[in-house]
Amino acid sequence: MAIWGLVIETTVGVGERKHAEAYVLAHMKGTREEALVELERRAREHTPEHPRSPKRRRLFRESGGFLLVIDGAWQSFSTRFTVAELLDDSAAPAPPSAEATPPVAEPDPADAVPPPSTPPVEHYADGVPVRPTRWGRTDLS
16 A cells, blocks of 8 residues: 655745745555545645735645645735655664564463562661662662
């Protein structure tokens, strides 16, 4: 089953510092159509940082996703929502290998070894141990 990335490319900044940045909103397994349904839901609910006082909001459907155009008092801001199939991820966790982890048999309760008994700890009258245990180590004094 394919893994789909829900990607957003949005306008950030204002004036001469205005530019586009891309973010991955989420990954989802399933069909491309299911990913597009989820992406449309997110596009309809999306409220970008700019413009602060929107005058007009238009959501367009295109082949790979959606385009949201919001007109402000002075400038328009756009946000593109795209569904893309994930082909490679350098930071993805390695899938467990069937050969690397052989099946583990359930231990028999009759073969269980009782935990080692710990010697009693000597305390002063105020409750402080005479000999600190240092996180369970008995070889330290």
